[in-house]
Amino acid sequence: xxxxxxxxxxxxxxxxxxxxxxxxxxxxxxxxxxxxxxxxxxxxxxxxxxxxxxxxxxxxxxxxxxxxxxxxxxxxxxxxxxxxxxxxxxxxxxxxxxxxxxxxxxxxxxxxxxxxxxxxxxxxxxxxxxxxxxxxxxxxxxxxxxxxxxxxxxxxxxxxxxxxxxxxxxxxxxxxxxxxxxxxxxxxxxxxxxxxxxxxxxxxxxxxxxxxxxxxxxxxxxxxxxxxxxxxxxxxxxxxxxxxxxxxxxxxxxxxxxxxxxxxxxxxxxxxxxxxxxxxxxxxxxxxxxxxxxxxxxxxxxxxxxxxxxxxxxxxxxxxxxxxxxxxxxxxxxxxxxxxxxxxxxxxxxxxxxxxxxxxxxxxxxxxxxxxxxxxxxxxxxxxxxxxxxxxxxxxxxxxxxxxxxxxxx
Amino acid sequence: xxxxxxxxxxxxxxxxxxxxxxxxxxxxxxxxxxxxxxxxxxxxxxxxxxxxxxxxxxxxxxxxxxxxxxxxxxxxxxxxxxxxxxxxxxxxxxxxxxxxxxxxxxxxxxxxxxxxxxxxxxxxxxxxxxxxxxxxxxxxxxxxxxxxxxxxxxxxxxxxxxxxxxxxxxxxxxxxxxxxxxxxxxxxxxxxxxxxxxxxxxxxxxxxxxxxxxxxxxxxxxxxxxxxxxxxxxxxxxxxxxxxxxxxxxxxxxxxxxxxxxxxxxxxxxxxxxxxxxxxxxxxxxxxxxxxxxxxxxxxxxxxxxxxxxxxxxxxxxxxxxxxxxxxxxxxxxxxx
Ligand SMILES: Cc1ncc(C[n+]2csc(CCOP(=O)(O)OP(=O)(O)O)c2C)c(N)n1
Numbered sequence: 001x002x003x004x005x006x007x008x009x010x011x012x013x014x015x016x017x018x019x020x021x022x023x024x025x026x027x028x029x030x031x032x033x034x035x036x037x038x039x040x041x042x043x044x045x046x047x048x049x050x051x052x053x054x055x056x057x058x059x060x061x062x063x064x065x066x067x068x069x070x071x072x073x074x075x076x077x078x079x080x081x082x083x084x085x086x087x088x089x090x091x092x093x094x095x096x097x098x099x100x101x102x103x104x105x106x107x108x109x110x111x112x113x114x115x116x117x118x119x120x121x122x123x124x125x126x127x128x129x130x131x132x133x134x135x136x137x138x139x140x141x142x143x144x145x146x147x148x149x150x151x152x153x154x155x156x157x158x159x160x161x162x163x164x165x166x167x168x169x170x171x172x173x174x175x176x177x178x179x180x181x182x183x184x185x186x187x188x189x190x191x192x193x194x195x196x197x198x199x200x201x202x203x204x205x206x207x208x209x210x211x212x213x214x215x216x217x218x219x220x221x222x223x224x225x226x227x228x229x230x231x232x233x234x235x236x237x238x239x240x241x242x243x244x245x246x247x248x249x250x251x252x253x254x255x256x257x258x259x260x261x262x263x264x265x266x267x268x269x270x271x272x273x274x275x276x277x278x279x280x281x282x283x284x285x286x287x288x289x290x291x292x293x294x295x296x297x298x299x300x301x302x303x304x305x306x307x308x309x310x311x312x313x314x315x316x317x318x319x320x321x322x323x324x325x326x327x328x329x330x331x332x333x334x335x336x337x338x339x340x341x342x343x344x345x346x347x348x349x350x351x352x353x354x355x356x357x358x359x360x361x362x363x364x365x366x367x368x369x370x371x372x373x374x375x376x377x378x379x380x381x382x383x384x385x386x387x388x389x390x391x392x393x394x395x396x397x398x399x400x401x402x403x404x405x406x407x408x409x410x
Numbered sequence: 411x412x413x414x415x416x417x418x419x420x421x422x423x424x425x426x427x428x429x430x431x432x433x434x435x436x437x438x439x440x441x442x443x444x445x446x447x448x449x450x451x452x453x454x455x456x457x458x459x460x461x462x463x464x465x466x467x468x469x470x471x472x473x474x475x476x477x478x479x480x481x482x483x484x485x486x487x488x489x490x491x492x493x494x495x496x497x498x499x500x501x502x503x504x505x506x507x508x509x510x511x512x513x514x515x516x517x518x519x520x521x522x523x524x525x526x527x528x529x530x531x532x533x534x535x536x537x538x539x540x541x542x543x544x545x546x547x548x549x550x551x552x553x554x555x556x557x558x559x560x561x562x563x564x565x566x567x568x569x570x571x572x573x574x575x576x577x578x579x580x581x582x583x584x585x586x587x588x589x590x591x592x593x594x595x596x597x598x599x600x601x602x603x604x605x606x607x608x609x610x611x612x613x614x615x616x617x618x619x620x621x622x623x624x625x626x627x628x629x630x631x632x633x634x635x636x637x638x639x640x641x642x643x644x645x646x647x648x649x650x651x652x653x654x655x656x657x658x659x660x661x662x663x664x665x666x667x668x669x670x671x672x673x674x675x676x677x678x679x680x681x682x683x684x685x686x687x688x689x690x691x692x693x694x695x696x697x698x699x700x701x702x703x704x705x706x707x708x709x710x711x712x713x714x715x716x717x718x719x720x721x722x723x724x725x726x727x728x729x730x731x732x733x734x735x736x737x738x739x740x741x742x743x744x745x746x747x
Contacts, residue, residue, distance in 0.1 A: 009461040017443070104534035104724070155725035163725030166536035182538025183496060184468060217467030219499060247444030248465045255467075321444045378534070378725060386729040393720045400689065404718045408729060 014249035022329035032059035033066020051271035057280035062341035084113035102377035111309030114335035122286035130191035150372030157382030185218035195235035214245020229267035232298030242308035264301030276306030419561035423568035438490030470500035509552030536724035542686035560607035566617030593642035622666035628655035646737035710747035
């Protein structure tokens with residue numbers, strides 16, 4: 001007998017499927033406040049544990065505890081809560097607008113609002129994000145006008161992208177928001193390049209790259225780690241682990257490695273995992289990483305542990321691949337409710353004020369939508385010109401494109 | 411015989427092939443449990459097990475690279491790239507590797523893989539869900555390139571592709587997944603269940619790679635098209651009343667030059683239609699071949715109708731996508747020249 005039995009292929013599977021009982025017992029959640037906060041110039045090898053733990057500030061009672069707490073004032077937290085509520089209301093309206101045929105497509109953030117909203121607070125003017133499609137909170141939290149976002153979603157006559165980009169693929173240099181690509185992961189390595197350029201020019205701006213758990217499988221993710229670690233680029237490499245990549249659970253991209261954060265360890269990049277549904281923890285970790293970058297200490301990798309409550313996009317039906325109640329079973333709660341509870345506990349907020357704020361915010365979103373719709377939607381009202389198809393391919397329109405524009409009748 | 415959509419026909423081709431040959435494996439993003447975002451692989455994992463049909467990480471280079479390795483072992487991988495627009499990360503594996511393995515190893519290793527991908531526009535997919543990258547593949551020696559225009563062909567050609575000993579790019583026009591489309595976006599798509607080409611045998615059959623099909627006989631002019639544009643061309647012919655012959659290429663590489671030459675020699679006029687960008691598009695190759703082989707029979711310059719030389723826009727897509735009106739103008743132009 002041969003000492004080896006025959007080989008068999010290992011294909012990872014999620015713990016549960018539709019019809020099963022949701023089960024997150026495998027997600028090890030440390031107590032809030034239990035993970036230490038190292039100095040920003042720490043030797044990466046000495047904090048390897050942080051790539052396997054989860055940094056949390058808000059506990060079940062709504063208290064902020066531990067070494068990562070105490071960084072934000074009541075006022076800052078209240079504005080954070082408003083940002084998340086605004087993003088949620090914005091999503092609700094735009095989702096409905098898509099169902100009404102006012103746009104072709106929409107992607108929402110439900111359950112992930114804290115990640116981009118809190119992160120934005122750690123950045124300064126002049127820093128640059130290289131986002132993917134689920135970080136509209138970066139714009140909302142930077143007071144980018146909602147009407148502009150909606151104009152883009154409706155592809156109307158005021159659309160800053162002139163109807164040429166897919167809905168939700170915003171762009172704003174002014175607000176530190178690099179133009180979104182539909183091709184996954186491409187922007188991640190570009191973030192490293194932007195950061196390297198800032199260092200080459202002895203500038204002060206830092207960059208942030210954004211990627212989902214599924215997209216970390218792309219080669220561009222790995223190239224990013226190589227360049228970021230080699231040149232110690234002033235960049236924050238964010239991985240939003242929301243458990244699902246369309247129908248594919250995170251274990252397919254993660255494989256045998258313990259966590260996504262742990263991917264940074266082999267490159268000597270400090271890697272931290274954080275509770276992505278905890279506004280305070282996300283801010284604290286982002287600020288730590290930003291300070292490292294600003295002090296020229298190099299890149300930081302952050303994995304945000306969160307859950308995609310909504311569908312992947314308006315083209316997706318999550319009940320086909322996961323239990324319907326899985327999002328309710330998610331052990332890290334809802335980011336809006338958690339911050340609300342904390343603010344009420346602090347005496348800075350109340351149920352009444354919350355209900356009132358919710359109504360005000362929805363009102364503001366509806367007002368913005370009315371204004372945006374007055375400039376048209378995908379199938380009605382003002383629209384970008386056919387002429388716009390031909391503009392902006394090059395800085396100056398070459399003769400062959402001019403001829404084609406004329407042939408099209410414009 | 412059953413009526414099938416193109417999605418069902420593609421699925422049936424994989425099902426039949428997996429049933430006949432244990433070496434056929436199917437993988438790609440979301441193709442396992444869920445059955446793919448367009449549902450082309452639905453049910454295959456349940457039927458053949460998760461080591462023959464499975465979800466791949468989001469890594470196109472990884473998908474094609476591992477398929478090449480599996481082929482080197484002796485399997486016949488049929489992989490899915492979720493949208494054609496996402497094959498670029500795999501381009502090196504396709505062009506420098508898959509396409510050349512037989513040649514550079516003198517047949518010691520071969521690469522019988524199929525790379526399936528939804529292509530083309532007309533679904534408000536914007537720049538990254540609407541591209542027609544066929545010319546990027548036809549420029550590469552060692553690949554075969556197929557674009558079906560109906561369920562019957564899709565199944566027969568995909569079975570041939572899976573049985574082919576060399577790498578085949580299989581481009582599925584997503585606008586045709588549910589029914590033939592005449593280019594009028596305000597009119598609903600007629601479902602394949604109402605169309606004779608939706609009649610698809612349940613079992614095994616194949617259609618040879620490299621053979622075009624004449625979709626409409628005519629004597630005044632030849633229209634060369636493939637994929638969605640076959641249906642747009644047929645609509646334009648009907649609307650202009652010109653007695654045109656419409657050739658559906660089905661296979662771009664190898665190309666059925668004989669059918670093209672015979673037709674243009676007979677008609678003396680030719681219009682080439684594709685969705686992809688004009689400059690250096692596959693239409694340029696077709697026009698060159700027509701003028702090389704039919705020059706003395708031509709009565710008018712060959713006209714091309716294509717997408718514009720710009721990225722595919724989201725909101726203005728119906729002004730980008732060649733429709734029957736634009737094709738009709740080209741037909742008239744070719745007739746009047
Ligand atoms: C290169 C490339 N391959 C495939 C796709 C199709 N696609 C769009 S989103 C997506 C899933 C992404 O999942 P993840 O990175 O986890 O981000 P999430 O959507 O969960 O936020 C896929 C496969 C794409 N856009 N680009």
